[in-house]
Amino acid sequence: MAVLVLADHDGSAVTQPTRSAVAAASKLGDVTVLVLGPRSAADSAAKVAGVAKVLHTEDALYTNGLAEPLAALLVSMAPEYSHLLAPASAAGKNVMPRLAALLDVQVISDIAGVVDADTFVRPIYAGNALATVKSADPKKVITVRAASFDPAAAEGGSAAVEAAPKGEDPGLSNFLGAEIAKSERPELTAAKVVVSGGRAMGSAENFHIIESVADKLGAAVGASRAAVDAGYAPNDHQVGQTGKIVAPDLYIAVGISGAIQHLAGMKDSKVIVAINKDEEAPIFSVADYGLVGDLFKVMPEFESELAKK
Amino acid sequence: MKLLVPVKRVVDYNVKVRVKADHTGVETANVKMSMNPFDEIAVEEAVRLKEKGAATEIIAVSAGPTACQEQIRTALAMGADRGILIEHDGILEPLAVAKLLKAVIAKESPDLVILGKQAIDDDMNATGQMLAALLGWPQGTYASKVEPADGGIKVTREVDGGLERLQLKLPAIVTTDLRLNEPRYASLPNIMKARKKPIETLKPADLGVDVSPRLTVLKVEEPPKRQAGKKVGSVQELVEKLRNEAKVI
Numbered sequence A: 001m002a003v004l005v006l007a008d009h010d011g012s013a014v015t016q017p018t019r020s021a022v023a024a025a026s027k028l029g030d031v032t033v034l035v036l037g038p039r040s041a042a043d044s045a046a047k048v049a050g051v052a053k054v055l056h057t058e059d060a061l062y063t064n065g066l067a068e069p070l071a072a073l074l075v076s077m078a079p080e081y082s083h084l085l086a087p088a089s090a091a092g093k094n095v096m097p098r099l100a101a102l103l104d105v106q107v108i109s110d111i112a113g114v115v116d117a118d119t120f121v122r123p124i125y126a127g128n129a130l131a132t133v134k135s136a137d138p139k140k141v142i143t144v145r146a147a148s149f150d151p152a153a154a155e156g157g158s159a160a161v162e163a164a165p166k167g168e169d170p171g172l173s174n175f176l177g178a179e180i181a182k183s184e185r186p187e188l189t190a191a192k193v194v195v196s197g198g199r200a201m202g203s204a205e206n207f208h209i210i211e212s213v214a215d216k217l218g219a220a221v222g223a224s225r226a227a228v229d230a231g232y233a234p235n236d237h238q239v240g241q242t243g244k245i246v247a248p249d250l251y252i253a254v255g256i257s258g259a260i261q262h263l264a265g266m267k268d269s270k271v272i273v274a275i276n277k278d279e280e281a282p283i284f285s286v287a288d289y290g291l292v293g294d295l296f297k298v299m300p301e302f303e304s305e306l307a308k309k
Numbered sequence B: 001m002k003l004l005v006p007v008k009r010v011v012d013y014n015v016k017v018r019v020k021a022d023h024t025g026v027e028t029a030n031v032k033m034s035m036n037p038f039d040e041i042a043v044e045e046a047v048r049l050k051e052k053g054a055a056t057e058i059i060a061v062s063a064g065p066t067a068c069q070e071q072i073r074t075a076l077a078m079g080a081d082r083g084i085l086i087e088h089d090g091i092l093e094p095l096a097v098a099k100l101l102k103a104v105i106a107k108e109s110p111d112l113v114i115l116g117k118q119a120i121d122d123d124m125n126a127t128g129q130m131l132a133a134l135l136g137w138p139q140g141t142y143a144s145k146v147e148p149a150d151g152g153i154k155v156t157r158e159v160d161g162g163l164e165r166l167q168l169k170l171p172a173i174v175t176t177d178l179r180l181n182e183p184r185y186a187s188l189p190n191i192m193k194a195r196k197k198p199i200e201t202l203k204p205a206d207l208g209v210d211v212s213p214r215l216t217v218l219k220v221e222e223p224p225k226r227q228a229g230k231k232v233g234s235v236q237e238l239v240e241k242l243r244n245e246a247k248v249i
């Protein structure tokens, strides 16, 4: 049976976490991708390696990702699919459990591995344990941890794009507006390099120290919860158990102590660098390279050293 | 407005859990248990709505073993009015919890249910959305602000890239994110007072709900351990290692 992936897109193309979800879905059957948005995003999905079909609509009902109409649409499409997947993004985590309950199945959140069509691996307890769970439900509704699956290639596919079915509006909620930061930097969950700052940054102004090093490295900017709570960085920068899960080639933690909730979001990074003035800080226990020192002295030096070729 | 707040008993967030030697789960015997931190935020929000005069009554509900009474008492000490314990020994998945809550809601008719966005043990991030689906109610997940407005509620949500605002009809489901509020500590007098507040005990069978799990846990393992690396002596050395040894910049 076919497998459906609900895509996230950035207004022009499907996101890298979506391609990771395609990679997970490819292990389960022929992949159909549902794209709600501009035609260019559907075309980008059609080119993704391993995609057999793209269903597309620009219906304004789905523009703002409201969970109620979106779940209703997915329910109407569900009979044709054995598995319905989405990346474990804010959007996917919002709608997929709603869909699962409407189908009377238990959602399987944030999978990090596919064992077979019924069996999946998922992290629990802030990633301190990995559970292998087998679902007895006739249909599986799944969100996919992007950091755990190498994304399907953006080029190489040539799927047909067809019209998605029309859905009903349950009329329960209204979208009022959003403040979405536009950034030139790479997206946190897709970046090859991430530089994150913690409570030690001390202020939003000081956080620019992180940003300018990130820009030298073409990196995304992350933060600990303490830095976000204090208002030094916006909420969507939070890395951790209850923020974003990242696994870049290089993660640089600056003035972050290394609480388990933070480690849960970054410990699968390929190379970890910790910069902290306390040599006992737990972050050093996961760091490949640790530098003990005052970040306000180290970071400017780091930046100028990076400028040297 | 009548409020219902589900609260879950979980391993305290400070405990570093250990996987059991037989790989059937994690060690929970003799481990400190607490209210799920996101549920403390949910109780706090409910109490603030009541203090502002926007709510009349707060009911705290927990599903699980008898010991969940402790977490209900915590909610009562923070300001909830009464508690309901749905007693069950054994695994309760979010779908089952949502069905139990739906049955309680049919009896209590709350206008707003505030849940945590995720329980920090199983990290499913699902119960609120599933409950909203079963009831056919709107959902405002990952809330960082909740305001009664225009006969409904306005919810500001933390999403990828920033914030968004929704207007929901009532009755509705809200799930809390970290920045919604800072939960209070219960004062000693309020802890004493909470001892006298009523807790009703029900069984899943009383509510006519089948709670059989849909997922079987085949095994629980420890993730691969990361080795601590080395300390470098200078920024120059760090950059040199990143360029020539790790080859990541």
Ligand SMILES: Cc1cc2nc3c(=O)[nH]c(=O)nc-3n(C[C@H](O)[C@H](O)[C@H](O)COP(=O)(O)OP(=O)(O)OC[C@H]3O[C@@H](n4cnc5c(N)ncnc54)[C@H](O)[C@@H]3O)c2cc1C
Pocket (backbone or CB within 6 Å): A197, A198, A199, A200, A223, A224, A225, A226, A227, A238, A239, A240, A241, A242, A243, A244, A254, A255, A256, A257, A258, A259, A260, A261, A262, A265, A275, A276, A277, A278, A281, A293, A294, A295, A296, B013, B037, B038, B120
């Ligand atoms: C329910 C719940 C969910 C949570 N979810 C998350 C999450 O998703 N992500 C997350 O990150 N946290 C999360 N937390 C919070 C977590 O427990 C920690 O409190 C948080 O990660 C600490 O942030 P920090 O390391 O920036 O601050 P601190 O722990 O205060 O560490 C600051 C570090 O900076 C160092 N330092 C100070 N000054 C300097 C200097 N001048 N130069 C160099 N180093 C310096 C200090 O030595 C210290 O190690 C959660 C907590 C709870 C209860």
Ligand SMILES: Cc1cc2nc3c(=O)[nH]c(=O)nc-3n(C[C@H](O)[C@H](O)[C@H](O)COP(=O)(O)OP(=O)(O)OC[C@H]3O[C@@H](n4cnc5c(N)ncnc54)[C@H](O)[C@@H]3O)c2cc1C
Pocket (backbone or CB within 6 Å): A124, A131, B006, B007, B008, B009, B024, B025, B026, B036, B038, B039, B061, B062, B063, B064, B089, B090, B091, B092, B093, B094, B097, B114, B115, B116, B117, B118, B119, B120, B121, B122, B123, B124, B125, B126, B127, B128, B217, B220
């Ligand atoms: C390996 C493994 C072993 C397990 N062993 C056990 C076990 O021994 N005993 C056991 O009981 N469960 C067990 N479980 C089930 C598990 O702990 C969760 O209870 C279940 O999967 C619900 O997911 P969640 O708590 O992550 O829900 P989420 O959807 O993340 O929770 C969100 C919110 O829903 C509400 N909520 C959730 N559950 C309750 C509840 N019970 N009462 C009131 N409000 C609630 C809270 O407001 C919470 O913040 C096990 C699971 C696994 C994977």
